[in-house]
Amino acid sequence: MFGGGGLDPRKMQQMMEQMGIDTSDIDAEEVIIRTADEDLVFTSPEVQRISAQGQATYQIVGEPDTRDTSDDTAEDGREAIPEDDVEIVVQRTGVSTDEAREALEAEDGDLAAAVSRLE
Template sequence: MMPGGMNPRKMKQMMNKLGMSMDPIEGVTRVTIETAEGTYLFEDAEVVAMTMQGTTTYQLTGTPKFEGAGVIDSAPVEAEISDDDISLVSMQANVSLDAAKAALIETNGDIAEAIMKLGDQ
């Protein structure tokens, strides 16, 4: 059973209805994100490609190490939540923008999980 008591088959049907698909990328051993301040390294990360309305986004799960200015630091990374994601969740779950944003924060930016969470209420 999936969170919220929804079985995986129903969840897949709901996602198909919304035009969504989620596919794990197998065999990922390392993900590197380079910024002006340094580099985030994710060892043994889990990556899921999510396609919705013709746009593919990638969800990364793992514990990063930050390398910058000669320092390696393990730091939690919070998901960035865009206004488009908030609007999409709000429309699909038929809730206010504030409720959609709160659900996205609670689910670390996972759109499908946020929609399902709000649908259970």
């Protein structure tokens, strides 16, 4: 953008501020980009927010794991409950897998609400 091959990072920051561009790092643990067919899951990514002219842009640096989601819908067209979520509810409450799944379905997949329902 600036061709700043030997440009001092402090000078670059000053130039960006003068142009109304603000950058900030975000201490993200995980970023998920969900598409119709797959989830791109970035674990421990470097995330930077760039704000300019009232618009925010997010830059993600890292290598994603890909999860296929094309078959993650239940027969009624709703999103299927992930097995990991069922296991979390089972571990927190000590109920059976079926009871955990029913609670999650009743709470539209909300983990905290499902656990509260069963405690």
